[in-house]
Amino acid sequence: MISCQELFTLPSLKKLTLVAGKAGLDRRLRWVHFIDLPDVIPWVQGGELLIITGIGLNGDVHKLQAIVRGIIKKKLAGLIVNVGPYIQTVPPEVISLADQAKFPVFELPWEVKLVEVTGDICRHIIMKQTEERSISDFLEQLLFQPSSDPDVISHRAAYYGYDLTQPHQVAIISPVRLLEFVQSQKTKAEKDLVALKIRFEQIVRDVTAICPQKILSLLRVDDIILLMPCEDKTGGTCSNTELLSAILAQLAVKIPGLAVVAGVGGRFEQLPDARGSYLQAVKVLRFSARQPAARQIHVYEQLGIYKLLFEMDPGKLAAYHQEVIEPLLAYDAKQQMELVDTLFVYFEENGNAVKTAKRLFVHRNTLDYRLKKIEEISGRNLSDPYDRLTLQLGVIVGRQLEL
Incomplete structure (x- = not known):
């Protein structure tokens, strides 16, 4: 789909003027409809850009407001009013309504041929859809089909301006x-x-x-x-x-x-x-x-x-984790303790016992008991830099492997 903002880039819409709903120019339009009926609501579904001349409205501002309310409710992309003998300019009441709903309303001079406008918009939509499908296709090939020929992918991307x-x-x-x-x-x-x-x-x-x-x-x-x-x-x-x-x-x-x-x-x-x-x-x-x-x-x-x-072999990481942390996990499972989680939080808080206890919602004495138990079971001293690093790597590996 294309945005309403892109309408200004089309050759037949050089005289297009935005009169309301500037905040909604990023709305997407999936198609364009030229319908000149007093009651257009049953004929639209949502996502369309509607073009009207106002024939049949007899200059009734309230009827135009009702149309705009209806197409806003149906989530159309925007409205182009072909100003001329039937609607000379978009009324202030409609502008206020569209601005409030962030719904783009445009004016297009009467002399512009609507057949060229609808043709330009439809071609642009089809071109963008084709480009998006092609881009998705060769990006899928590049990332998920390693056997694809990179030269072919590169040339296809270059066709759409991607280097x-x-x-x-x-x-x-x-x-x-x-x-x-x-x-x-x-x-x-x-x-x-x-x-x-x-x-x-x-x-x-x-x-x-x-x-x-x-x-x-x-x-x-x-x-x-x-x-x-x-x-x-x-x-x-x-x-x-x-x-x-x-x-x-x-x-x-x-x-x-x-x-x-x-x-x-x-x-x-x-x-x-x-x-x-x-x-x-x-x-x-x-x-x-x-x-x-x-x-x-x-x-x-x-x-x-x-x-x-x-970058390391998961098997070797798992073996390291089993050697260093598995005894603590086994104790946790048997005694319903949380030694491994305690160790992880302790390292995250850079060994600060006060902050660790606060995060774990435990008394400081409880934390001290758990830390001593960790040293006893693991056979490593948390005051020793090497032992400390060994344990820290063990819990990090466990989190990475989701063990």
Whole structure:
């Protein structure tokens, strides 16, 4: 679909003037209708751009207001009034109504041929739909079909103005507990979940559309996957992080209450390595789900020791965890204690016993008993830097492997 804002770019609409609803120019239109009936409401479904001349209204402002109210309620994209003998100008009452509803209303001079207007809009919609399908197709091939020919993908992308010969990185924008959010809105879950995903995708594309370089995007399940150019040798993290911040800010404004996080994979220079960057972004999102901090953007290159652990063989990590932490888990299971959780919080609070006890809602004496028990069972001294690091790595590995 295209936005109402894009109408101004079409050749036949050079004389188009916006008279109301500027705040709604990001509304999407799926088709255009020219219907000149006094009662147009039964003939529209939602998402259309309606064109009228006002014939049959006999200059009745109240009838025009009723039409605008009706098409706003039916969630049309906008209204073009072909001003001339039947409606000389859009009345102030209609302008006020449209502004309040953030519903775009345009004026188009009578001499403009409507057949050219409808043709231009329909062709533009079809072209955009074709481009979006093609982009989704070759991004799917790039990230999820490693056997695909990268040269073919690159040439197809170049056809639409995307340069895949420069370094890129993959980012994933993911809503948190999307279904719960939809249900909290007290709406019809399935229908409105689909509508929300479409709006989610549109907001992301609106922000990326203003970037100097074109960015590939793909809606997959609940997430938006972005293939982002990064020119500098540091991985483009700074500029792309700023762009992601702008996207998340817009999502917060346009879909208030929906929690969203972003994961950014590493930089790559060869297209066959794109999937590796995507998998890194996936790992980052999994990592973010286990973090108590309220950060929204997590970058693979900034994960520190977690980045190192991500690259290690899971089997070796599991063996390390079993050696170091398993005795504590066994004791917890047998005695109904929380030694491992206590240890994790203790390390998160940098060994501060007061803060640890407060977070765990336990008395300081209880915490001291648990720490001594940890030392006794593990055979390691929390005052010893090496033993302390060994235990800390053990609980980190456990969280990473979800053990």
